[in-house]
Amino acid sequence: MAERKHRLPVEPLAPLIRSIRSQRVILDADLARVYGVSTRALNQAVKRNRQRFPEDFAFRLTAAEDNRSQFVIGSQKHRDPRFRPWGFTEHGALMAANILRSRRAVQMSIYVIRAFVRLREQIGANQAILKRLAEIDKTLLQHDTALRDIYQRLLPLLQPPPESERRRIGFRKDEP
Secondary structure (H helix, E strand, O other): OOOOOOOOOOOOOHHHEEEEOOEEEEEHHHHHHHHOOOHHHHHHHHHHOHHHOOOOOEEEOOOOOOOOOOOOOHHHHHOOOOOOOEEEOHHHHHHHHHHHOOHHHHHHHHHHHHHHHHHHHHHHHHHHHHHHHHHHHHHHHHHHHHHHHHHHHHHHHHOOOOOOOOOOOOOOOOOO
16 A cells, blocks of 8 residues: 655744744744644653753743743743743754654654754845845945035036126216
């Protein structure tokens, strides 16, 4: 029998990826939902395999970073405030899929990595666009200065000439 490929229902990941500590991360509750496991199961697996998650793969958010009003997604709003969420970087998300060993986690890990790569490409494209816009702005400022100088020089030429006294034609009594 030929094996049928099952399409997994996939939600867009870009809104789930946030910038924290100058790194793009996905929170544990979001990653667990994508991988089809509970947040508790994900966190237990991370705790059992802590040596696989150095600080650049996964880290606990601080109280300042854990803004509940910003992260009101799924079970995140019901989390005990004593337990801060984990933030997983691109490499941490892949490592989490490796330790979970569920079929969905393995399949979705590729999707998660591609989402991180796509965001990186978009940021690179945005930086190139911003650089080009800065160059255009600089050129426009130079042109504005040159046009202002030309206008100042042309302004006296645009004024009507002053009326000079004309000599009247013909004979006048008051002239000697």
